[in-house]
Amino acid sequence: MFIFKSIGFIYPVAAHWVATKNGWLHQLGFDDFAFSGVVHAMSGATCLIAAYMTGPRLDRSFDGRKLPPHSQMILGAFIFLFGMVAFNAGSQGSISQPGDGFVIIAKVAINTPICAMTSAATALIYQRFIVDRLKKNWNYTSGINGSFVGMVAICAGCNQFQYWGAFALHTGLLINAGGGIVIML
Known part of the structure; x- marks a missing residue:
């Protein structure tokens, strides 16, 4: 309901x-x-x-079954990344007529994975050196969750950022760093 x-x-x-x-x-x-x-x-x-x-x-099970292996989690993250790039780029609607937005589609297709990877790296670094600094190990699930946050954070404005903007300090990095840290809290 x-x-x-x-x-x-x-x-x-x-x-x-x-x-x-x-x-x-x-x-x-x-x-x-x-x-x-x-x-x-x-x-x-x-x-x-x-x-x-x-x-x-x-508990850590779903309907009596164990959670999927980690390799399936990583595969699912890559499938989601490629699907998100296709969804964002396809949201432009058309590139068949002049002026339809091929440049916008290129921006979207470049900005989406850049933001995902920047946010994943931020989450990994934050997890490794701030959250688990005494354990001295890397947690790939932090990177996966960070990449999801980066894709969501850039999605609404991915057509507005310049090519370099998805990684630059005053645009994408602030979005990604904020998203990457929020996912760890």
């Missing part, structure tokens, strides 16, 4: 604010590439509420 209410009533209202010309965020000039800001904000709020409602996980 909760998901039905979220999908049927809450998300359409938020999408209307951005997607239509008379939506108040659209009128303020809010630029949300592929409506990813709306999708991620609504998904995050829904997941937060669902996590609160279900409570903490009591």
Whole structure:
């Protein structure tokens, strides 16, 4: 019932604010590439509420089965990365006519993995030297989670950043460093 209410009533209202010309965020000039800001904000709020409602996980299994091996986690992360690049680039819609946005698609296809890798590196370094400095080991799951945060953080504005902006200090690195550190907290 909760998901039905979220999908049927809450998300359409938020999408209307951005997607239509008379939506108040659209009128303020809010630029949300592929409506990813709306999708991620609504998904995050829904997941937060669902996590609160279900409570903490009591064991490390799911329906009596053990969690998947680590190699499957890494494979899933790479599949998600390639899917996210394709989704972001495909959100431009068309490149068949002059002026359709081939340059924007190139920016999106370059910025998405750069942000993912910058955030993964930030999360790995933060985990290794701040969180687990006494253990002196690297935790690849921090890198995977950091890459997810980087892709989500850049998604709404990936068409606005310059090619170098996904890694530069005053644009992408601040987003990625913040996202990479937040995932570790």
